Amino acid sequence: MTPTLDSFVDALKEHIATPKADLEHNIRAVLAEMVEKMDLVSKQELDRQKIALQQANQRMDALQQQLEGLQSQIKK
Incomplete structure (x- = not known):
């Protein structure tokens, strides 16, 4: 890849990683709350x-x- 394309892909990966991590954190919190409500x-x-x-x-x-x-x- 070209240096410009490489930097664009790297920047895109960084922008995708943050929402992914936030989404994973939120899903884990919701699942933990659901399990707690189930009184398992x-x-x-x-x-x-x-x-x-x-x-x-x-x-x-x-x-x-x-x-x-x-x-x-x-x-x-």
Whole structure:
């Protein structure tokens, strides 16, 4: 390319880069706001809740067995 054309292309790239960066920043901000409004949880939090639920179910099963044992003792 000619020096004039090279400088024109460089100037054009600079002018295009600024709106692109602004647009990307704005899109990221909008997406972050949308995700926050959706009230999403992280995978780690979901995993913690699954473990807590499993433990609660195990405890409930143990209590159910205890209750059945006590009921059978009462019936004797």
